[in-house]
Amino acid sequence: MIHIHHHEEVVCVEASVKRGGRDSSIYVFLSDGMLVDTGPKIIQESLIPFYESSSFDSVVLTHSHEDHTGTAAWIENHLGVPLYIHERGVDVCAQEADYPIYRQRTWGIRQPFRAHPLGKSFHSRTLDWKVLETPGHAFDHVVLIHEKTGRVFAGDLFLGTKTKVILREESIPTLMNSIRSVLSHDFQALYCAHAGYIAGGKAMLQKKLDYLENLTGEILLLHGKGMSAEEINHALFPLNPPLVEVSEGEFDSLHIVTSVIAGRGQEELC
Numbered sequence: 299m300i301h302i303h304h305h306e307e308v309v310c311v312e313a314s315v316k317r318g319g320r321d322s323s324i325y326v327f328l329s330d331g332m333l334v335d336t337g338p339k340i341i342q343e344s345l346i347p348f349y350e351s352s353s354f355d356s357v358v359l360t361h362s363h364e365d366h367t368g369t370a371a372w373i374e375n376h377l378g379v380p381l382y383i384h385e386r387g388v389d390v391c392a393q394e395a396d397y398p399i400y401r402q403r404t405w406g407i408r409q410p411f412r413a414h415p416l417g418k419s420f421h422s423r424t425l426d427w428k429v430l431e432t433p434g435h436a437f438d439h440v441v442l443i444h445e446k447t448g449r450v451f452a453g454d455l456f457l458g459t460k461t462k463v464i465l466r467e468e469s470i471p472t473l474m475n476s477i478r479s480v481l482s483h484d485f486q487a488l489y490c491a492h493a494g495y496i497a498g499g500k501a502m503l504q505k506k507l508d509y510l511e512n513l514t515g516e517i518l519l520l521h522g523k524g525m526s527a528e529e530i531n532h533a534l535f536p537l538n539p540p541l542v543e544v545s546e547g548e549f550d551s552l553h554i555v556t557s558v559i560a561g562r563g564q565e566e567l568c
Contacts, residue, residue, distance in 0.1 A: 299313070299314075299344060300312060300313045300341065300344045300345065300348065301313075302348070303494070303495065305487070305489075305495040305497075306447070306449065306487055307329065307330075308327055308328070308329045308449070308489060308495070309327065309328040309329070309352070310325055310327055310489070310494055310495055311325060311326040311327070311328070311337075311345070311348055312324075312325050312494060313325075313326075313337060313341040313344060313345075315338065315340060315341065315365075315404060315405065316404070320540070322492065323492055323493070323494060324337055324338060324341070324365055324491065324492060325337075325489070325490070325491050325492070325494050326345065326348075327451060327489050328352060328354055329422065329449070329451075330422040330423045330424055330425050331353060331354050331355050331356065331422055331423035332354060332355075332356050332357070332358060332420075332422035332423070332427075333352075333354045333356070333357045333358070333373075333379075334357075334358050334359075334360065334442065334451045334489070335358075335359055335360055335366040335367075335453065335491055336357060336359070336366065336367055336368060336369040336370045336373060337365065337366070337368055337369055338364055338365040338366075338368035338369075338404075338405035338406050338408075339364070339368035339369060339405065339406030339407055339408055339409070340368070340404070340405055340406035341368075341369075341406075342368065342369045342372055342406070345369055346372070349369075349372075349373065349376075349377065354379060355379060355380075355423070356379065356380055356381075356382065356420075356422065357370065357373060357379055357380070357381040357382065358381075358382050358383075358416070358420060358442060358451075359381060359382065359383040359387070359391075359413065360439060360440055360441070360442075360451065360452075360453025360454070360491065361383070361384070361387060361435070361436040361438050361439040361440065361453055361454065362383060362387035362390040362391055362436065362438050363436055363454070364395060364397060364401060364405045364406070364407075364408040365405045365491075366453065366454075366491060367383075367391060367408055367411075368405055368406055368408045370391070370408070370411045370413070371408070371409035371410065371411040372409075373411075374411045374412060380414055381411060381412070381413045381414065382413060382414050382415070382416045382420065383413040383414075383415070383416060383438065383440075384415070384416055384431065384438040384439070384440050385415035385416070385438075386437055386438040387413065387438035388413050388414070388415055390438070391410065391411055391412070391413045392410055392411070392412060392413070393410055394410055395407050395408040395409075395410075398545070398546070398548060400544055400545055400546070400548075401545075416429050416440060417429065420442065425444050425447070426444070427442045427443065427444050428442070428443045428444070428445070428483070429441075429442060430442075430443060430476075430479055430480060430483075431476075432453075432455050432476035432477075432479065432480060433469075433472050433473075433476060434455075434468060434469050434470070434471075434472040434473025434474070434475070434476045434477075435453075435454045435455065435464075435465075435468055435473060436454070436468075437467075439453055439454065439455065439476070440453070441453060441455055441476075441480055443480070443483050443485055444485075445483060445484045445485060448484070448485045448486040448487055449485060449487050449489065450480065450483075450485045450487070450488045450489065450499060451489045452480070452488050452489060452490050452491070452499070452503075453490075453491050454490075454491055454492065455473075455476060455477065455480065455490075455503075456488060456490045456493060456496070456499070456502065456503055456506060457490065457492055457493060458493060458506070459502060459505045459506045459509055460506075460509055461506070461509070461510065461513075461554065462535065462539060462551055463539055463541055463542060463549045463550055463551050463553070463554070464549065464550075464551075464553045464554055464557070465548060465549055465553065466547075466548055466549075466550070466553050468553060468557060469557045469560075469561065470510060470513075470514065470554055470557045470558050470561065471514070471557065471558065471561030471562075472561075473510070474507060474510050474511065474514070477503060477506065477507045477510075478507065480503065481500065481503060481504060481507065485499065485500055486498065486499060486500055487499050488500070488502065488503060513534070513554070513558075514558050516534060517530055517534070517554075517555055517558045517559065518558065518559075518562055520533065520534075521559055521562075527552060527555045527556050527559060528552065530555045531551055531552045531554075531555045534551070534555070535551035535552075535554075539551075
């Protein structure tokens with residue numbers, strides 16, 4: 299089942315999927331004839347009536363993860379609407395999905411599709427959006443900003459103020475730099491692919507950055523005292539969320555610690 303909300307001339311389509319032992323919301327947004335993300339394949343049958351009854355002539359994907367691109371192939375094959383993604387994600391989308399079984403069971407299996415590379419800006423029907431490269435969560439992640447309306451489509455940049463686990467390939471230092479880049483722009487409302495509409499989005503994104511900066515300081519302090527990554531992880535994250543076991547360690551708080559330590563090492567080399 300999907301639920302449709304309206305905020306500031308944006309249609310917010312919400313679905314719920316069981317992930318890591320709990321229900322997780324996933325959103326698709328429609329604004330000014332532009333669809334932002336397409337949700338996972340597992341909710342395709344629920345989204346098709348919405349797609350067929352809605353008017354949109356472009357699809358922008360914030361990144362190539364399967365919970366954001368799962369119904370893109372259906373849109374391409376049945377509606378012929380062009381899809382756009384950061385140039386680094388074009389080849390990924392054109393290939394068969396390659397991700398672990400637990401993610402296939404959670405989100406479904408994304409089918410290959412053809413996407414066009416995004417530039418530095420994107421024109422929907424009447425608005426020009428800035429396209430900001432925001433890696434950290436994913437190598438091909440982008441954020442869309444329209445400063446006059448104060449709107450940001452943030453993909454997975456926000457998710458929540460207190461990050462507890464991340465994917466093995468994620469980088470907290472890179473993510474913090476991406477957040478700083480977005481915060482340097484003028485906006486208020488933030489549309490998050492998992493948290494939905496956040497009216498005071500800039501303040502909440504700043505709160506996330508503050509948390510990550512403080513966490514980074516704690517990790518580096520403990521590392522400087524000679525503690526190992528595993529010891530730091532146990533000290534700062536004593537509880538093990540179900541997602542860690544479900545994902546067989548692909549999601550883990552340990553990856554937060556190791557990415558921060560690796561980031562400091564790279565700074566020292568530079």
